[in-house]
Amino acid sequence: MMDSVTKPYNECIQYLVDNIKLDPGFAEFYRWSLDNNIPVVVLSSGMEPIIKALLKKLVGPESDKMQVLANNAAPREGKSIDEEGGWKIVFRHPESGFGHDKSICLRQYSSLPDDVRPTMFYAGDGVSDLSAARETDLLFAKKGHDLITYCARENVPFTVFEDWTNILAKCKEIVEGKTTVKEAAHQGFEAYKAGGAGIKPTTK
Secondary structure (H helix, E strand, C coil): CHHHCCCCHHHHHHHHHHHCCCCCCHHHHHHHHHHCCCCCEEEEEEEHHHHHHHHHHHCCHHHHHCEEEEEEEEECCCCCCCCCCCEEEECCCCCCCCCCCHHHHHHHHHCCCCCCCCCCEEEECCHHHHHHHHHCCEEEEECCCHHHHHHHHHCCCCEEECCHHHHHHHHHHHHCCCCCHHHHHHHHHHHHHCCCCCCCCCCC
């Protein structure tokens, strides 16, 4: 499918920067994470240069503090990456059906001994997030998307979110000691199974 995109790579980046909008609440969540010294890592099946350009435009200079783990791009043989038909995608894990097996990146941390292992929150929505679903402590699955169907079928606990304001509210509750990661995961999953989304109205 990517081979059908022949525009020069710099034009592809500019087109996306001009047309993609930031998910509601993400900028506020990121500011909060910086204030609380909570690292944010972007795991994506997209391409790293494009994602970094988007974050710089939509979040600002402090987006450089976010680590981005994604696929990459390279020039085709005998061509410049910024000419027509001049680039190709370089998959992070070419042996994976997703191109980027996000569980491999997460497992570097989830497999650490308990005394050094970080607590991991993960937000996702689609099929490329399936491999990562079991590797995190609290999974946020976006309402109305494929990840919820998979997790419900495989009995993988998750909390439904509509946008990043829901994620921010839940993360604040955990950091402030109002709930625990295990409680949040259990309550969110039970709310979904009971027929509710498990999403509380956001207050300001």
